[in-house]
Amino acid sequence: MDKSQRNYFDITLLFIIFLFMIISCISIYSAQKYSPYEVNFALRQVVWYVVAIGVSSFVYLFDFEQIKRISPYIYGFGIFLLLVLFLAPETIAPKTKGIKAWFEIPGFGKLQPSEFMKVFLIIFLARIIVNHNERYLDRTLQTDIVLLCKIGLISAVPLGLILLQPDAGTAMAMAAMVIGMVFISGINWRILATLGLFAAAVLGGLAYMYITNPDWFLNFLDPFQLNRIHSWLDPFEDRGNTSYQLANSILAIGSGTMYGKGFNMAQVNVPEAHSDFIFTIIGEEFGFFGASIVISLYFMLIYRIIVIALQNKGYYESLIATGVVSVLTFHIFENIGMVIGLVPITGIPLPLLSYGGSSLLGTMLSLALVLNISAKTKKYMFGDDDD
Secondary structure (H helix, E strand, O other): OOOOEEEEOOHHHHHHHHHHHHHHHHHHHHHHHHOOOOOOHHHHHHHHHHHHHHHHHHHHHOOHHHHHHHHHHHHHHHHHHHHHHHHOOOOOOOOEOOEOOOEEEOOOEEEOHHHHHHHHHHHHHHHHHHHHHHHOOOOOHHHHHHHHHHHHHHHHHHHHHHHOOOOHHHHHHHHHHHHHHHHOOOOOHHHHHHHHHHHHHHHHHHHHHHHHOHHHHHHOOOHHHHHHHHHHHOOOOOOOOOOHHHHHHHHHHHHOOOOOOOOOOOOOOOOOOOOOOHHHHHHHHHHHHHHHHHHHHHHHHHHHHHHHHHHOOOHHHHHHHHHHHHHHHHHHHHHHHHHOOOOOOOOOOOOOOOOOHHHHHHHHHHHHHHHHHHHOEEEEOOOOOOO
């Protein structure tokens, strides 16, 4: 019997994104009452969602062979933006809390190139890995080390420029994305195990240095960033100053108890609740029940991306999906972890929920790539295409 095939578009993933849009706008509307700015962030978030959907739709104009072909130019454009940002005067790229990570565009707002660089790096690294593995069909430790060096060099340039801003949070998210792609690149497990042990030793050494001489970190971190570590370890020691945000965040989420205080009934003032600390509004107003629904939606989001990656038989597409899953998972864990005091505050947004045009555009572009993968995955009525 002839096989009848059709293009498969993942409606479930699109519906999950739509739910996040609703939750985001509702939460931001409630959070902005504590904002010192006279701006309707909820309305702006709606506009950003419309813009993000429009920009992301251009992804469907390309198939993945075209994306693979132009990925070096896109990567180069991202590096160019980071270089311009680094060299630009503060009239164009002002510092915010000691970090120079945004362009100030009159009448438009702020634009953060590093959010787009994550997407650009994903599609270029996927090309590098695929081309290397096609060239070296007989894998050896030497060829794997060569591939690891390629990945390291390509990733080091944007990571270095982001660390110079200095934006450690975004750099860590990008590093998590690279690590995820390395794990499915086919590199020998002995090399990965050695790197894992080395990373554990470095982290242990950093922990020892913090205990014995915390001021040593000022050679690499801004004082504002170091204070975030101090406040994380004891958020209620200096609640009136450096740890005010984290202490109030913990109190806000705890006061929500099981079912919360109700929509727009938040009482604890948490700075930047509309952006990086949006989860505190959800926890306080909708309680453990509402927070669990949001976390469950994130699990479903990650699950659907993994399913799409497994259904598609293209290695390049699977690598892209892996990069997207890795960076989203890190963002979700780090953001929710920091607002409940589980990990230090790094200032990275909660994907699809936090207010911010650059973050939303970057996330939607990465999800558009995944939706494009699902749309170009062939599904057959009878059996599969290996029959």
